[in-house]
Amino acid sequence: LFYIGAGTSGRLGILDASECPPTFGVSYDKIIGIIAGGDTAIRKAVENAEDDEKQAFKDLEKHQITTDDVVIGIAASGTTPYVIGGLETCNLNGITTGCITCNPGSPLDKVATHPVAVVVGPEFITGSSRMKAGTAQKMILNMISTSVMIQLGHIKGNKMVDMQLSNDKLVDRGTRMIMEATGTNYEIARKLLIDHGSVRNAIEHQGIC
Known part of the structure; x- marks a missing residue:
C-alpha cells in the first residue's frame, strides 16, 4: 500500500x-x-x-x-x-x-x-x-x-498481537493481553511474552489462538 x-x-x-x-x-x-x-x-x-x-x-x-x-x-x-x-x-x-x-x-x-x-x-x-x-x-x-x-490477520479480537515490544510500556501492555487471553498471572504472562517474542506466539503456545 x-x-x-x-x-x-x-x-x-x-x-x-x-x-x-x-x-x-x-x-x-x-x-x-x-x-x-x-x-x-x-x-x-x-x-x-x-x-x-x-x-x-x-x-x-x-x-x-x-x-x-x-x-x-x-x-x-x-x-x-x-x-x-x-x-x-x-x-x-x-x-x-x-x-x-x-x-x-x-x-x-x-x-x-x-x-x-x-x-x-x-x-x-x-x-x-x-x-x-x-x-x-x-x-x-x-x-x-x-x-x-x-x-491481513494482524489483529486477534481487538488485540495488537503482532506489535513490536520496543519499550517497557508495550511489554507491559502485551503482558496484560496474555493475562486476559490465558488467565495466567502477570509474572507467567510476562515470561511467556519475553520467551516467545510476541503476544501472538505466546498465546498460540498456550493453545488459545
Missing part, C-alpha cells in the same frame, strides 16, 4: 505508514508513504515539488511498484498535480488507485478508481487546509490502515 501526497497531506501519509510496523508488526515496505520533494519535504517545504505531475510515478518506481500494489493519493484540495499525475499513470499501468480529498468533484476525486471525498466545510483560517481537512485525512488514513491490518 502506497500513500502519495504533497505538503501536509504527504506528511500525514508518511505518519500513518510509519506507525504500522511498530503497531502491527509488519515490515516497513508493507505500507509506504511518499511525499513530493522527498524526505527533505517532511520537515521543510520544497518549492514547486507538488507541481510536477510526472514525479510521483518515478518515486513509486523506486519501490518496484507492481499491479499487486494499491496507491492512495492524498490532497485536501484535490488539485495537486503531483498526486493527480501519479494516479493517472497508475491507472494506465493497471495499478489500483484510491484517494482522500476534501473536495468532491475535484480532478483527484474523478481520477481515482476508489475515491474518498469527505466534506469538512471552510477552514477557520482561510488559506489553510491542514486543520479540519488535515484532521479528517488523518482519521481516514487510520481507518484504512487499521482495516487493512485486520484483514
Whole structure:
C-alpha cells in the first residue's frame, strides 16, 4: 500500500505508514508513504515539488511498484498535480488507485478508481487546509490502515498481537493481553511474552489462538 501526497497531506501519509510496523508488526515496505520533494519535504517545504505531475510515478518506481500494489493519493484540495499525475499513470499501468480529498468533484476525486471525498466545510483560517481537512485525512488514513491490518490477520479480537515490544510500556501492555487471553498471572504472562517474542506466539503456545 502506497500513500502519495504533497505538503501536509504527504506528511500525514508518511505518519500513518510509519506507525504500522511498530503497531502491527509488519515490515516497513508493507505500507509506504511518499511525499513530493522527498524526505527533505517532511520537515521543510520544497518549492514547486507538488507541481510536477510526472514525479510521483518515478518515486513509486523506486519501490518496484507492481499491479499487486494499491496507491492512495492524498490532497485536501484535490488539485495537486503531483498526486493527480501519479494516479493517472497508475491507472494506465493497471495499478489500483484510491484517494482522500476534501473536495468532491475535484480532478483527484474523478481520477481515482476508489475515491474518498469527505466534506469538512471552510477552514477557520482561510488559506489553510491542514486543520479540519488535515484532521479528517488523518482519521481516514487510520481507518484504512487499521482495516487493512485486520484483514491481513494482524489483529486477534481487538488485540495488537503482532506489535513490536520496543519499550517497557508495550511489554507491559502485551503482558496484560496474555493475562486476559490465558488467565495466567502477570509474572507467567510476562515470561511467556519475553520467551516467545510476541503476544501472538505466546498465546498460540498456550493453545488459545
